[in-house]
Amino acid sequence: MADRAPQRIQTESLQDDDSNKENTNEDFEPVKKKSKVDLISKGDEAEHKLEERLCGILCCAVCLDLPRICYQCSNGHLMCAGCFNHLLADARLKDETATCPNCRCEISKATCSRNLAVEKAASELPTDCQYCQQQLPRHLICQHEGHHCLERPSSCKYTRIGCPWRGPFHELKEHEESCAHPHKTGNEIMDALQAIDKRSTDQLKLYEEIFALLSYEKITFNDLQLRPFRTDDFITKLFYETSRFSSFQHQWVLKARVDHDQKDPTQSSKRTLSYQLVLKSRTSSPLKVLFMALKGPYGDLKVTPSVYEFEFSNDSTESDYHQLPTVDVLECNKLLASKTINVRLVLFQVQQ
Ligand SMILES: [Zn+2]
Ligand SMILES: [Zn+2]
Ligand SMILES: [Zn+2]
Ligand SMILES: [Zn+2]
CATH class of the missing domain: 2.60.210 (Apoptosis, Tumor Necrosis Factor Receptor Associated Protein 2; Chain A)
Known part of the structure; x- marks a missing residue:
């Protein structure tokens, strides 16, 4: 697992680079001839600018974040689902008609539509991994942070018998090989087992309480x-x-x-x-x-x-x-x- 992960990341980011170059060639030619030349000759730095420009184009008109679920008004202005619903809810509370923050046309669930192309394009734009700061397309970040990142926080496999170790995934193997906990006696690990028991009882109680509330x-x-x-x-x-x-x-x-x-x-x-x-x-x-x-x-x-x-x-x-x-x-x-x-x-x- 550990050995395969970085390779996978490599291919993914290469693909990402390729698709960005494609975009520069086709979609963005009419904008500025000069910047296109810059993009090809200056490589990384200019690509970054392209990504920033795309973020500026595809972002939500209200919160300026890239939308995961994107709505558009009848004139094509973009809003993320969170902001869209927020505008509708605000209008309902004030007993007013909800309007597009850009063009003031009326917006509602009936007049606005999803924009799948924007959602897909936004999911291809890079974001930083919160653990290793590597840039990856948004739609791959969950998988990377959860399963492939070498810096992702991990627990020792003997955590159930009381080992408190937590550290980056790439140090896990070395720790587990030298971990003292598997050599402890039954008596010594009783405390850890009791703590686990208490946690699961507390959790069960919480869920029982929530189920009771649901009635x-x-x-x-x-x-x-x-x-x-x-x-x-x-x-x-x-x-x-x-x-x-x-x-x-x-x-x-x-x-x-x-x-x-x-x-x-x-x-x-x-x-x-x-x-x-x-x-x-x-x-x-x-x-x-x-x-x-x-x-x-x-x-x-x-x-x-x-x-x-x-x-x-x-x-x-x-x-x-x-x-x-x-x-x-x-x-x-x-x-x-x-x-x-x-x-x-x-x-x-x-x-x-
Ligand atoms: Zn928004
Ligand atoms: Zn609008
Ligand atoms: Zn990472
Ligand atoms: Zn350990």
């Missing part, structure tokens, strides 16, 4: 976009907020922040996001709600589900901040790097 009478879910903002403090802080959404005949927003219990968040490897649910409308009686953030249909958020509870009233409209249980730090950085965070929020109302 509640009042359940809603909303696919939301958290967008970055800055506070107006002297030293501004980054925070995220969704626009208003409605559930249980009330208006809500979701807020998120980077946890700043550490002095300099850029120096910390323990970076996490927390979120809170805020009630924006008046309520005649206290409103007890359980809520849970999940990966939405348009995002790449990787979270392990956690259910939180809060009783909202007119005096108490903001829930506590709860950690968004992302899988790891890299996952959190990936969220911070993208311009919006897509999340599905499920709400359960406790009947009193």
Whole structure:
């Protein structure tokens, strides 16, 4: 596995280079004769520029990210699925007609169509592997990061009997050969086994709780976009907020922040996001709600589900901040790097 992986990566990136040259020859000839000459003679540097230009052309008009699922208005302006739904939801809440952010023509599920060519082209454009920084076409990145990258974080195969080792995949074999854990006695590994037992019991409890919630009478879910903002403090802080959404005949927003219990968040490897649910409308009686953030249909958020509870009233409209249980730090950085965070929020109302 380890020996074959880099070869595969090589071929993939070569193919990628080839297809880019094809593009320069055919599609982009009319733009600038001069830049075409540059592209051929200067190689790498110029290709990079072509990719950047393509990103600029194929990106979503709202968030400027490359769309995985792409919609277009009747005049051909592009929006990623997350932003498209966001615009429609905003308009519905304000009781207005949704319009294209570029040309102001009306947009709806009926008047807009997918643009498969843009989706495919965007999936061919390169992105960096988060572990080894190698550039690969977007549609190959999951496979690479999960199975082929030599830098991907890996655990020792004796983790089940208590080995805490985690490191890059290319060091795994050497570690496992010298790992002390397989030589420990049954007595010594009991603690590790008990920890595993506890984890699986906790997990089972969580899933039983979620299944129980699914039989509640009042359940809603909303696919939301958290967008970055800055506070107006002297030293501004980054925070995220969704626009208003409605559930249980009330208006809500979701807020998120980077946890700043550490002095300099850029120096910390323990970076996490927390979120809170805020009630924006008046309520005649206290409103007890359980809520849970999940990966939405348009995002790449990787979270392990956690259910939180809060009783909202007119005096108490903001829930506590709860950690968004992302899988790891890299996952959190990936969220911070993208311009919006897509999340599905499920709400359960406790009947009193
Ligand atoms: Zn977008
Ligand atoms: Zn338009
Ligand atoms: Zn990699
Ligand atoms: Zn080990």
